[in-house]
Amino acid sequence: MSSTTNSQKTELGVTVLLTKELDWIRGKSIGLITNHTGVDDNLQSNYRLFSEISECQLSAIFSPEHGLWGAVQDGIAVNSIDTPNGNITVPVFSLYGQSMRPTASQLEGIDLLVYDMQDVGARYYTYISTLLYTMEAASDCGIEFIVADRPNPITGTAVEGPLLETGFESFVGIHKIPIRYGLTIGELAMLLKAERVPSCRLKVAWMDGYQRGMWFNDTGLPWVPPSPNMPTLTTATLYPGLCLFEGTNMSEGRGTTKPFEYIGAPWCKGERWAETLNALRLPGVLFRPLVFTPAPAAENTKHAKQTCHGVAIHITNRERFCPIETAIHMLSTLGTEYRGQFAFSPTHFDRLAGNSWLRNTLLERESFNKIQARWAEELQRWCENTTQYHAYT
Numbered sequence: 001m002s003s004t005t006n007s008q009k010t011e012l013g014v015t016v017l018l019t020k021e022l023d024w025i026r027g028k029s030i031g032l033i034t035n036h037t038g039v040d041d042n043l044q045s046n047y048r049l050f051s052e053i054s055e056c057q058l059s060a061i062f063s064p065e066h067g068l069w070g071a072v073q074d075g076i077a078v079n080s081i082d083t084p085n086g087n088i089t090v091p092v093f094s095l096y097g098q099s100m101r102p103t104a105s106q107l108e109g110i111d112l113l114v115y116d117m118q119d120v121g122a123r124y125y126t127y128i129s130t131l132l133y134t135m136e137a138a139s140d141c142g143i144e145f146i147v148a149d150r151p152n153p154i155t156g157t158a159v160e161g162p163l164l165e166t167g168f169e170s171f172v173g174i175h176k177i178p179i180r181y182g183l184t185i186g187e188l189a190m191l192l193k194a195e196r197v198p199s200c201r202l203k204v205a206w207m208d209g210y211q212r213g214m215w216f217n218d219t220g221l222p223w224v225p226p227s228p229n230m231p232t233l234t235t236a237t238l239y240p241g242l243c244l245f246e247g248t249n250m251s252e253g254r255g256t257t258k259p260f261e262y263i264g265a266p267w268c269k270g271e272r273w274a275e276t277l278n279a280l281r282l283p284g285v286l287f288r289p290l291v292f293t294p295a296p297a298a299e300n301t302k303h304a305k306q307t308c309h310g311v312a313i314h315i316t317n318r319e320r321f322c323p324i325e326t327a328i329h330m331l332s333t334l335g336t337e338y339r340g341q342f343a344f345s346p347t348h349f350d351r352l353a354g355n356s357w358l359r360n361t362l363l364e365r366e367s368f369n370k371i372q373a374r375w376a377e378e379l380q381r382w383c384e385n386t387t388q389y390h391a392y393t
Contacts, residue, residue: 009220010210013148013186014038014046014116017205018053024146024203026055028112031102031143033062033095033134036070037118037224046116046148047088058090059110064117064130065096066227073228073298096126100171101133104141113138116148118226119185121155122240123164124352127226129174131185132192139200148205149186149391153216153223153236156182156392159383160240161324162375164354173354178379179324180240183386184210190389204391212392215318228297229259237315241323244331247349247359249342251308255294255301262292263330264310266303267341274311276333284321287311328371331362 017024030050032038038046050058061068067078079097093106102113113134119127131147138145161179169175175192183191186204193202216223216233225231230239235258242260245252253262264270270289277287290312296304311330315321334342344363350356361371 008209009041010151010214011208012040012150012221013205013207014049015040016208017114017146017148018049021205022053022055024205025050025053025112025114028056028144029059029110030056031060031062031107031110031113032058033064033113033115033130034117035063035066035068035226037226038116039222039224041221043222043224047090050114060090060106061088061092062095062102062106062113062134063092065126067094067096068092070225070227075300076298095130095133100130102137107137107141107143110143112144112146114146114148115185115189116150118150118224119152119188120226120230120236120239121152121180121182122236122243123161123174123177123179123181123354124172124243125226125239126171128185128188129171131189132174132196135189135192135197135200135202139197142201144201144203146203146205147186147189149184149207151207151210151214151216151219151221152182152184153233154180154240155215156184156187156212156390158182159379160322161379162353162355162358163378163382168350168354168356170351172351178375178382179354182212182383183389184392187386187389187391190391191386194389206391210392212390229254231257231259234315235260237318237321238313238323241325241327242313244324244327244349244352247345247352248331248334249302249345250310250334251292251294251302253292253294255297255304256292258312261313262290262308262310263313264290264292264308265341266306266308267338268309268334270309270311273333273337276337277311277330280329282322282326282329284315284317284319285326286314286316288314325368325372328358328362328368332365332368335362335365 077097078094159182164173238260253259274287274289
């Protein structure tokens with residue numbers, strides 16, 4: 001892969017596929033796995049780009065959680081797809097409704113599946129579950145599979161957190177990877193082929209001009225929010241750690257303009273909590289006391305229309321900032337200062353953590369160093385093993 005500077009724009013996998021690797025799709029009937037993030041560097045939708053190429057035929061579109069347009073809130077089934085203005089003339093199938101994977105009838109007549117949408121680099125994000133399920137479906141039907149690679153927006157160099165344990169698999173934890181896994185979606189597909197779907201006929205259209213240490217804003221590409229509660233790169237940077245608050249009775253900021261940047265509850269004392277957290281001198285972050293009122297963005301919005309007190313999280317150095325370490329310290333202080341009010345939602349928290357021991361150690365008030373030691377050795381082995389899938393330096 002060629003290197004780049006900040007003044008150059010990364011060339012996306014979809015652009016490489018439709019120019020330099022056009023032979024891969026020539027004469028094929030294509031099923032496109034995508035959503036609103038499937039755009040090129042000029043914000044042209046991939047379904048239009050495929051439709052305009054005479055060498056292939058776009059036959060179907062498959063969309064993930066949040067729907068084709070990214071307008072549906074988290075956890076809500078999408079059983080029908082709105083295609084305004086008649087722009088899309090091929091069938092559109094939801095992979096987050098009656099079925100989480102393409103059916104054999106939906107794949108009938110399709111020669112090739114192309115996966116092209118923006119991930120955020122965290123295990124909980126369900127687009128990687130859709131990746132695995134569609135790879136499996138393609139393998140079962142003998143269909144070729146291409147991933148058009150996109151950047152890991154929070155870099156491909158940082159990894160953090162425990163690996164998913166057997167018995168805790170779910171749609172927010174599809175494979176044994178750490179919470180922040182440091183791979184692009186194409187590299188992750190190579191790993192999934194090796195460890196889960198060896199019969200998948202996989203090819204990856206790699207990006208040009210991308211380096212592992214790049215943050216998304218280093219690529220020169222426009223940021224398209226991957227889902228309703230992922231509006232900015234800052235949100236994505238916080239998400240691997242602060243998403244754990246979904247498994248508690250604290251608001252994680254859904255229903256505000258700053259999801260995962262605002263954490264609080266009606267019974268929390270923001271001034272005191274901010275002082276406690278700032279006294280820890282955590283790397284790359286400061287906390288500000290905050291009052292906010294979540295709007296009822298979805299049925300599961302916690303503390304909707306209630307005044308919440310808590311903290312705003314300000315990243316001061318993203319290279320030093322450790323989102324999972326930060327979240328664990330925050331959870332630990334809550335467990336100490338609000339024993340009668342703060343609570344976990346055990347099933348959901350364990351599903352996100354990928355284990356039950358993290359919640360138990362927090363309840364037992366173990367130090368962060370002891371908690372981190374429980375995943376350190378396994379994480380190191382995982383890092384050493386996955387270098388074989390690195391396509392970028």
